[in-house]
Amino acid sequence: MKLIVMSLVMVISSLSFAVVLPLQAQQNPEALDTDLVLVDAQGMSLYIFTPDLPDVSNCKGNCLKAWPAATLTPEEVEKVKGSKTFGVITRADGQKQLTVDHRPLYYYVGDEKAGDRTGQGIGGVWFLMKAGFSLKE
Numbered sequence: 251m252k253l254i255v256m257s258l259v260m261v262i263s264s265l266s267f268a269v270v271l272p273l274q275a276q277q278n279p280e281a282l283d284t285d286l287v288l289v290d291a292q293g294m295s296l297y298i299f300t301p302d303l304p305d306v307s308n309c310k311g312n313c314l315k316a317w318p319a320a321t322l323t324p325e326e327v328e329k330v331k332g333s334k335t336f337g338v339i340t341r342a343d344g345q346k347q348l349t350v351d352h353r354p355l356y357y358y359v360g361d362e363k364a365g366d367r368t369g370q371g372i373g374g375v376w377f378l379m380k381a382g383f384s385l386k387e
Contacts, residue, residue: 293364304352320355
């Protein structure tokens with residue numbers, strides 16, 4: 251498990267994203283699978299939308315107002331090339347959106363500060379992007 255986490259941190263940190271290891275997981279390594287959450291460089295949580303298809307975002311219009319896409323700069327897009335875990339999709343508006351395991355990533359406007367996770371489970375379709383890329387809570 252440590253090897254997987256280390257490789258994720260190395261790839262993600264070059265993209266201005268990071269895996270957060272909460273204190274309880276640091277003190278209890280058995281908790282790693284459920285406590286690792288993908289965040290951006292400012293510590294803001296990233297989410298997946300279960301109605302999305304692989305490499306296709308189904309969050310449009312008002313959905314994007316509440317759940318903005320995790321977009322990448324051209325420099326970050328270049329860093330993703332060749333990654334087996336991270337990818338990029340081009341949205342209808344031309345923006346480049348980060349994917350993990352082919353799942354588009356989003357922010358939640360209700361998360362006001364680093365470490366907030368208030369979007370978890372909303373509508374039964376929005377979930378934090380956790381290590382192992384599982385929809386389990």
